[in-house]
């Protein structure tokens with residue numbers, strides 16, 4: 001289209017000031033070259049070499065910018081799994097100035113509207129603009145692109161117009177795991193700008209530098225043909241590696257979702273898993289999350305409620321529901337930590353040296369401070385005299401009021417601040433809230449101190465709680481939690497490594513060690529549901545805290561468990577909390593501990609923390625049965641014995657033709673493997689006995705006498721457990737050796 005150029009630019013005669021004019025033009029261009037690069041060079045060449053007249057103002061007018069999307073960087077989990085990425089799509093751009101007839105406009109508008117599923121009149125309006133750049137639709141996929149290419153060919157053939165429709169690069173954000181870690185990752189808007197989570201917080205890194213289409217215009221302001229437009233190439237954004245581990249995140253989400261369902265939780269749940277030494281967040285869950293590929297879609301029941309509202313109320317209700325859904329509860333909501341906070345009060349008292357192993361605390365069921373109402377213990381009859389460890393294991397409120405009194409308001413306030421409360425943790429995510437404390441200056445009353453000692457009256461964020469807990473676990477160091485560990489450029493070169501930050505030492509290593517010991521003891525003695533995992537040393541504390549709200553006339557609670565493992569060398573700290581469970585129980589020990597246990601049972605082996613079983617645990621640790629088929633009877637018997645199993649041989653053959661349990665079935669140590677040497681004996685059946693209501697050893701003996709194997713599930717180290725269910729009903733006929741899984745629970749009321 002070089003001919004058009006000549007048409008649009010007036011040639012002038014060469015005058016006496018020509019040299020000067022050329023120099024000033026050159027200077028102006030030199031300044032602009034820095035910004036516009038190649039296109040200016042080209043224009044300069046045309047202007048100067050061809051001797052065109054150019055005024056300063058004209059230069060500005062002759063250039064307009066249109067941005068070209070840069071490819072946004074990828075978000076990876078810590079192991080390089082893609083959590084968010086930008087896929088190529090296209091932008092359909094119209095250059096209506098090329099149209100020569102009304103018929104062409106009408107026909108192209110019709111075709112475009114059909115392919116792009118747009119309103120025909122809207123598209124037609126665009127065909128009337130005197131421009132070479134009108135965006136018709138963004139983010140079209142490759143199948144639509146194919147149709148546009150066909151339309152381009154048709155237009156070229158029928159009207160001999162080649163540039164009237166353009167396809168330009170564009171990108172669409174895509175989240176391969178849908179709702180996984182939604183509150184952490186966040187999402188982007190229609191212009192690819194980060195709106196929530198890491199997408200928002202790290203937007204300037206991810207976004208890249210948009211390219212430009214520079215268009216030369218004629219004096220009338222009409223864009224010039226595309227041949228004079230030049231692409232300034234877009235620069236891809238940087239990519240980000242999170243500290244989040246997709247595997248751990250998935251395990252947490254799986255059990256958190258189950259916890260929400262099992263306990264009819266009304267107001268969502270939170271789980272945070274943290275590396276205790278660095279503050280790196282391994283998993284951060286808010287359930288229910290939302291689909292990152294469809295972030296404006298509300299849960300069905302919420303949508304129904306909104307639809308039922310009057311029309312004029314729907315808009316504000318929708319935005320309120322959306323921001324609630326997007327809200328990262330782990331950092332944005334505050335809650336009363338309840339008894340979990342006794343970890344902090346106990347650590348303060350030990351570090352101040354105001355308590356030791358010989359200290360005793362008395363509980364008669366309640367305690368009165370000043371002229372306030374009596375504060376009750378959860379055990380109304382009272383715990384009597386307790387030492388420090390017993391006070392923690394009993395989760396006795398009056399004992400903790402006494403511990404708080406020994407610390408005193410001044411020291412309590414100092415430690416409260418030192419443990420990272422009263423300030424944001426500074427995690428690299430948007431929307432972190434501050435905690436709510438009695439007063440800014442820390443002038444606590446004796447009643448304030450009493451309730452704060454057992455975790456009421458102070459409203460903190462979950463991220464503050466887990467960070468303080470990590471400092472108790474890791475030798476006393478308060479770390480700064482973070483979710484991004486590395487930023488790399490589009491060539492994969494590291495441009496920033498995030499170093500973990502230790503803020504200060506809060507308690508001594510000795511106090512940390514002592515707390516690890518006490519909290520491990522608490523986990524193993526508190527009953528089957530208190531955080532105990534066979535083979536692993538877990539330290540932790542349950543909490544059941546009252547909220548100031550009520551649902552359906554009954555008081556609302558938060559059920560939580562905060563702990564870490566392994567207790568003798570802590571690596572991972574985790575907080576599990578459910579806001580307003582409305583099911584059978586609202587106790588932390590019943591609602592949150594099982595979820596904590598289930599998650600840790602999978603996460604610790606994944607982190608290659610070796611299980612170490614005590615002799616007692618070995619009695620009911622399950623092992624894989626192993627393969628015996630094809631072996632001689634003698635061979636099979638000796639292999640099974642070596643693996644710690646007993647055997648029963650059925651049939652008169654020499655070789656094992658089948659076995660029960662199956663090769664990969666898990667059976668308890670000392671379980672029985674039935675070896676069949678001919679097929680006729682396989683028809684033999686035994687009857688499943690009733691295994692509910694017994695101790696572990698009773699269950700093992702009944703099962704063995706009946707010819708089945710019992711797999712013990714959920715039994716704590718405490719012997720005070722009783723079987724509560726079995727997965728195959730009594731009376732059912734099964735093959736000998738069949739594994740019946742028997743679930744246990746604590747036989748006594750659990751603390752707190």
Ligand SMILES: [Zn+2]
Nearest residue numbers: 363377383396
């Ligand atoms: Zn008590």
